[in-house]
Amino acid sequence: MRHAHTVEQVRAAEAALMARLPDGTLMQRAVAGLAATCARLLAGARGRVYGSRVVVLAGSGDNGGDALYAGALLARRGAAVTAVLLDPARAHPGGLAALRAARGLVLTEQEAGLAAFTGADLALDGIVGIGGRGGLRPPAQPYAAAPRPGTVVAVDVPSGVDPDTGEVPGVALRADVTVAFGTLKPGLLIDPGASYAGAVQLVGIGLDLPPAALTALQHPDVAALLPRPDTESDKYRRGVVGVAAGSARYPGAALLAVAGALRGGAGAVRYVGTAAEEVVRRFPEVLVTEGGPAGAGRVQAWVVGPGGGEGAERALREALASDVPVLVDADGLTELARLGPAALAGRTAPTLLTPHTGEAARLLAGADQGPPPQADGLAAARLRTAHRLASAYRATALLKGSTTVVAEPTGEARSNPTGTSWLATAGSGDVLAGLAGSLLAAGLAPLDAASAAAYLHGLAGRRAAGRGAPVTATDVARQLPAVWRDVHGGAAPARGAGRGARPDDARPDGRRAAAGARPGGRH
Numbered sequence: 452m453r454h455a456h457t458v459e460q461v462r463a464a465e466a467a468l469m470a471r472l473p474d475g476t477l478m479q480r481a482v483a484g485l486a487a488t489c490a491r492l493l494a495g496a497r498g499r500v501y502g503s504r505v506v507v508l509a510g511s512g513d514n515g516g517d518a519l520y521a522g523a524l525l526a527r528r529g530a531a532v533t534a535v536l537l538d539p540a541r542a543h544p545g546g547l548a549a550l551r552a553a554r555g556l557v558l559t560e561q562e563a564g565l566a567a568f569t570g571a572d573l574a575l576d577g578i579v580g581i582g583g584r585g586g587l588r589p590p591a592q593p594y595a596a597a598p599r600p601g602t603v604v605a606v607d608v609p610s611g612v613d614p615d616t617g618e619v620p621g622v623a624l625r626a627d628v629t630v631a632f633g634t635l636k637p638g639l640l641i642d643p644g645a646s647y648a649g650a651v652q653l654v655g656i657g658l659d660l661p662p663a664a665l666t667a668l669q670h671p672d673v674a675a676l677l678p679r680p681d682t683e684s685d686k687y688r689r690g691v692v693g694v695a696a697g698s699a700r701y702p703g704a705a706l707l708a709v710a711g712a713l714r715g716g717a718g719a720v721r722y723v724g725t726a727a728e729e730v731v732r733r734f735p736e737v738l739v740t741e742g743g744p745a746g747a748g749r750v751q752a753w754v755v756g757p758g759g760g761e762g763a764e765r766a767l768r769e770a771l772a773s774d775v776p777v778l779v780d781a782d783g784l785t786e787l788a789r790l791g792p793a794a795l796a797g798r799t800a801p802t803l804l805t806p807h808t809g810e811a812a813r814l815l816a817g818a819d820q821g822p823p824p825q826a827d828g829l830a831a832a833r834l835r836t837a838h839r840l841a842s843a844y845r846a847t848a849l850l851k852g853s854t855t856v857v858a859e860p861t862g863e864a865r866s867n868p869t870g871t872s873w874l875a876t877a878g879s880g881d882v883l884a885g886l887a888g889s890l891l892a893a894g895l896a897p898l899d900a901a902s903a904a905a906y907l908h909g910l911a912g913r914r915a916a917g918r919g920a921p922v923t924a925t926d927v928a929r930q931l932p933a934v935w936r937d938v939h940g941g942a943a944p945a946r947g948a949g950r951g952a953r954p955d956d957a958r959p960d961g962r963r964a965a966a967g968a969r970p971g972g973r974h
């Protein structure tokens with residue numbers, strides 16, 4: 452499990468630790484880790500640190516101080532280091548003195564121009580860290596548009612990225628590697644910020660941190676969550692998932708949601724709706740009923756809405772009246788947006804909403820949250836949007852897109868590290884809905900079901916796309932058994948994951964399987 456903490460959490464932990472340690476200790480720990488990573492990168496690219504060209508972009512705070520001190524350590528190993536001060540009057544005095552003492556060159560941004568940056572083997576982005584607000588200011592903006600140096604290493608956070616949310620409110624500097632101190636920040640794990648961070652590495656500095664504001668699953672976490680039949684299992688104890696999907700207009704959505712559900716670990720899939728004939732023809736193992744959820748037999752979770760068309764209203768109403776977890780997707784969400792959060796008020800079992808940003812905009816408008824939001828704005832503020840949905844509907848919200856984010860009404864949140872933009876293909880969301888519903892039926896808690904499903908779905912998309920080729924939703928569903936095996940085999944780390952990265956608060960076992968992950972487990 453990877454953990455990310457907000458600026459406020461980091462500041463509090465930092466203050467507590469600094470009170471017990473001599474001045475400057477934390478910064479020196481951070482700097483030592485940062486310089487070691489830079490030295491490794493230079494040695495990897497050029498064979499040695501000696502003689503390499505390093506540029507330090509230094510802003511006015513401690514982030515600039517970290518970069519200057521690291522520059523000094525590299526200069527002492529023979530690198531030719533140039534510091535460019537973006538706010539010369541406020542540059543970190545200790546860092547500046549250290550760099551000068553190590554014979555580094557110190558220039559203002561007017562003196563340096565862009566040449567030192569573009570010609571460097573390695574550039575350190577120490578413009579701004581967790582103290583940053585807004586995008587890059589004008590003196591730093593040209594670096595974002597300039598030709599790239601060999602490698603850009605962001606100090607703690609890529610400058611211009613909001614550390615708490617991953618929002619990029621203006622111009623930001625793209626990094627190849629981000630060296631984060633003490634813990635990851637949510638903005639490193641959520642697009643658009645995550646796409647600026649490159650590979651994220653963690654340097655422990657000894658912070659004593661509270662529970663993370665955001666977590667991201669890794670292979671062992673997902674493996675521990677996935678249900679596995681035991682000797683006492685039968686199909687009912689493994690869970691039956693009900694799928695109310697498809698319509699005369701969109702029969703394919705029923706097939707795709709069922710395909711996802713069949714590969715999600717439930718013991719049986721029950722389909723209700725107008726595509727019953729097509730479903731049995733394609734998947735003879737599925738139990739089918741025409742009509743709505745109320746007339747179908749007992750299930751342990753419902754999936755309602757994919758391609759639901761004109762039947763979505765009834766399916767939603769009947770599923771919500773049940774006492775089992777309900778996943779609402781697609782047309783079910785449009786219907787729910789019309790009804791507003793009151794439609795969930797009487798529920799005794801969990802509800803999981805799986806909107807893309809367009810559906811999220813409708814849901815928030817339906818929750819009467821001020822002027823109707825625009826989908827583009829919601830995509831740029833993914834974590835905030837997921838939290839808003841979860842809190843407005845008092846339900847678990849999985850917001851789909853370039854980084855899928857899951858939020859609980861309690862404030863707990865997860866970002867998904869797998870996936871590929873090849874998944875932006877018609878029907879792939881239907882597969883995800885079926886898969887997540889199946890995990891709910893198998894007994895996983897909604898946050899676990901949603902985040903494990905997004906993880907597997909993202910891996911399946913990548914596997915289907917191979918080195919980069921269009922995929923269909925059917926391809927994604929077909930890859931699910933293989934990625935299930937990959938996860939258990941401990942293969943391939945997720946995108947942007949620093950190897951061995953573990954925040955200061957991580958327990959060696961991470962947060963293991965929820966109790967409900969046992970085969971046959973129930974809410």
Ligand SMILES: NC(=O)C1=CN([C@@H]2O[C@H](COP(=O)(O)OP(=O)(O)OC[C@H]3O[C@@H](n4cnc5c(N)ncnc54)[C@H](OP(=O)(O)O)[C@@H]3O)[C@@H](O)[C@H]2O)[C@@H](O)CC1
Pocket residue numbers: 461462465477478481510511512513514515517578579580581582583584585586587588606607608611632633656
């Ligand atoms: N916490 C820890 O445990 C540890 C933290 N450490 C390090 O400290 C860093 C935090 O340092 P910090 O608090 O000095 O803030 P920092 O990010 O340097 O920025 C503040 C300065 O930038 C300015 N500024 C603001 N926005 C801006 C913008 N958009 N563009 C340009 N400038 C902008 C702002 O000026 P103002 O807004 O007042 O004009 C202010 O002067 C942290 O990220 C990590 O690297 C490690 O050394 C050790 C352990």
Ligand SMILES: Nc1ncnc2c1ncn2[C@@H]1O[C@H](COP(=O)(O)OP(=O)(O)O)[C@@H](O)[C@H]1O
Pocket residue numbers: 781807850851852853854855870871872873874875876877878879880881882883908
């Ligand atoms: N740019 C992207 N990068 C990664 N994944 C994406 C991107 N755009 C969409 N996806 C994923 O593709 C799937 C699309 O789902 P959805 O929008 O519901 O499509 P449909 O309704 O056609 O099934 C979701 O899992 C979503 O997270």
Ligand SMILES: [K+]
Pocket residue numbers: 514576577578579580605606607608609610
């Ligand atoms: K930075």
